[in-house]
Structures are given as structure tokens and as C-alpha cells.
Amino acid sequence: MKIAVDAMGGDFAPHAIVEGALLVSPELPEQVTVVLVGDQAAIQEVLGDRPLPGNIEIVHTSEVILMGEHPTKALAQKPNSSISVGFRLLKEQAIDVFCSAGNTGAMHVGALFSVKSVEGIMRPAIVGFAPQVSGQFAVLLDIGANADCKPEMLDQFGEIGSIYAKYTLGIPNPRVALINIGEEEQKGSLVVQAAYQLMKVNKKYNFVGNLEGKDFFTDKTDVIVCDGFTGNVILKMAESVYEILKSRGVNDEFLSHMNYEAIGGSPILGLNGNVMIAHGISSPLAIKNMILLAKRQVESEVYLKIKQALS
Incomplete structure (x- = not known):
């Protein structure tokens, strides 16, 4: 190799x-x-x-x-x-x-x-990794390659993200969730609502519904799907939280997983x-x-x- x-x-x-x-x-x-x-x-x-x-x-x-x-x-x-x-x-x-x-x-x-x-x-996606309270990481895509996404693209991100989580991270049946402003399927933008309808009937992966921001780190899913604009904002916000708390002398294992160095790279799928x-x-x-x-x-x-x- x-x-x-x-x-x-x-x-x-x-x-x-x-x-x-x-x-x-x-x-x-x-x-x-x-x-x-x-x-x-x-x-x-x-x-x-x-x-x-x-x-x-x-x-x-x-x-x-x-x-x-x-x-x-x-x-x-x-x-x-x-x-x-x-x-x-x-x-x-x-x-x-x-x-x-x-x-x-x-x-x-x-x-x-x-x-x-x-x-x-439809469009390759860049993968990020979201630390979870269990110590594991959830796959996050897209984190910047596609700022605007059609519902069909978000559905496909769910599929390729699930394949990545299964074969690279070794998760047998990865749970896939869609970032949204509420758990109900009628919540969110028109694009996200349409994506939900596609994802809930897609038998190629294990869709578990919407994921709110408050549950981003709580082990509710293994794959988090969003457009590249949202993913990039979330990722950089997490990096800034790490830097701020580190500068204030906070030491914590979960916090250390927010450090970009913990994973080091982002695959393009x-x-x-x-x-x-x-x-x-x-x-x-x-x-x-x-x-x-x-x-x-x-x-x-x-x-x-x-x-x-x-x-």
C-alpha cells in the first residue's frame, strides 16, 4: 500500500x-x-x-x-x-x-x-467526523463541497455515508439521520422536508429520522446528513468551542475529540x-x-x- x-x-x-x-x-x-x-x-x-x-x-x-x-x-x-x-x-x-x-x-x-x-x-461529498459522548465518532456529510443540495443529493449522502461508516468505521448497520430544526418529518425547509420523504423509504440504509442540533453529540446516530453549508458551519463552530475551552484551561476527553487533530483528514466520497x-x-x-x-x-x-x- x-x-x-x-x-x-x-x-x-x-x-x-x-x-x-x-x-x-x-x-x-x-x-x-x-x-x-x-x-x-x-x-x-x-x-x-x-x-x-x-x-x-x-x-x-x-x-x-x-x-x-x-x-x-x-x-x-x-x-x-x-x-x-x-x-x-x-x-x-x-x-x-x-x-x-x-x-x-x-x-x-x-x-x-x-x-x-x-x-x-450526483456530487461527491466531503466527510467530517462528529465526536459523540460515547467516545466514538459519527460521520458528517457534506461539510463544504456542496453548499446547495437537492433532496436527491441528501438522500444519496445518506447511502454513501452509510457505506463509509460500515466498511471504514466497522459499524454493522449504521443509523442515518437528517439534520433538521425539529424531529417531526414536516419540519424544516422545503428541501429538507422533501429529502426526508426520500430517505424514509430508501431501503439501502437505516434511516432513523431527523436530528436536532441538541442531539448532535449524543450517540443518536452514526451518520449525519446535511448540505455543505450547514455542515461546514457546524464543524467550524465545534473547532472554535474546542479552542475557546482549551484556552480557558478546560481538560476533558470528549472535548479533545473536537480537536481537528484527533482525526486529521476528511475523505471525499x-x-x-x-x-x-x-x-x-x-x-x-x-x-x-x-x-x-x-x-x-x-x-x-x-x-x-x-x-x-x-x-
Whole structure:
């Protein structure tokens, strides 16, 4: 298995990326290799006198897509960027998964142009993870790829989210809930009400109804479905709660699960391959945990399971 990571992506690249790879290296099985895609000299500078572990490789690239660049233009104008080369390797199946804390738009566009969407997927969705009071995590989608969603898209998010939770998180019959302003099926916007009607008759997953904000962390579901606008607001609010309480000296196990570093990465579901994005401010610990999550995703063959379900 080869897990490729964009060494030049993120606010603290390449330092955080290289250090994260070194951090995870001793924990990886013999058959797993981390491939750092980026400028070899910059990577070597971070390494200093430390030897490169045998399970880490470098693929040299000479260009970088910066955070503020236009995704489509940057991919076209910088074919030797770490993101462009990473997707080329993924398309050629030279790697099993491509991860980056860099330009999210470029990662999304690059994925759609290289490995493309699974046939039948309306829109790929970005997955987040919502900590639960039990210590487990619920899958949350979408968290930003699709600000506006049709009812049919929310229904499909329920299906692919359920497949992800089953095969990657090992939950036998994941419960799927729809974010809403009340538990009753007639509550909410017209889009959410229509989505509810589709989801309650869909036999491909275990729909348990609406989920109110007050129950977001209370183990009432395993998969939480919403549009990307709502999901992104919820995720960033949770991150801010963690930062505020941490700054006030609050120490709690549940609170620590709100830290973005706890999971490290967010898969993009609905693609013909494994793609994962990370927070732009990712630390070495976040990169380490993203690589471990990427390993689980490759092992689960979840994108193939989604492909089979929609064929």
C-alpha cells in the first residue's frame, strides 16, 4: 500500500507534513509506504541529518499550488505541482490514496478531472467526523463541497455515508439521520422536508429520522446528513468551542475529540479512488492521524463498495 501526501500543502508545509510522516512511520505495517510528493530539497531541509526511514519515499516536484490560487487555472498552469503530480500518480494507480492539507478547491477539482466521480454520483461529498459522548465518532456529510443540495443529493449522502461508516468505521448497520430544526418529518425547509420523504423509504440504509442540533453529540446516530453549508458551519463552530475551552484551561476527553487533530483528514466520497483533504493549519499530529485514517480507508475498499452499490 502506498499513501501519498502532498508535502507542499498546508500553512506549515513542508515542515508539518514531513514531521507527521516521520511520526507515523514506526506505527505502519511493513507493507505500507508513505510517499511525500513535493520539492526534494525542501523536504531534505526539514529532515536535516536524520535519515529517511525505509517506509518513506519522495517524489520530486518543482511547483506548488498556493492556498489562494484559482483551482482550475492553477492545475492547468502548474502540471508539475505537488497536487497535479499526486493526482497523476493516483490516476495511474501508482499510489492507493492521495492526501493534502493544501488548496481544497484544487484537490476537489483535481479529483474530478483525474479519477472522476463514480458513475451515478450526483456530487461527491466531503466527510467530517462528529465526536459523540460515547467516545466514538459519527460521520458528517457534506461539510463544504456542496453548499446547495437537492433532496436527491441528501438522500444519496445518506447511502454513501452509510457505506463509509460500515466498511471504514466497522459499524454493522449504521443509523442515518437528517439534520433538521425539529424531529417531526414536516419540519424544516422545503428541501429538507422533501429529502426526508426520500430517505424514509430508501431501503439501502437505516434511516432513523431527523436530528436536532441538541442531539448532535449524543450517540443518536452514526451518520449525519446535511448540505455543505450547514455542515461546514457546524464543524467550524465545534473547532472554535474546542479552542475557546482549551484556552480557558478546560481538560476533558470528549472535548479533545473536537480537536481537528484527533482525526486529521476528511475523505471525499463518491470518487473512483481514495482522496483525503486536511485542515490548512494541520500539525504533525494531524498529518499522522490523517495517514492512519487513509490506511483504514484503503483497506476498507470503500470507494469500490460505493461503486458496486450504485452500479
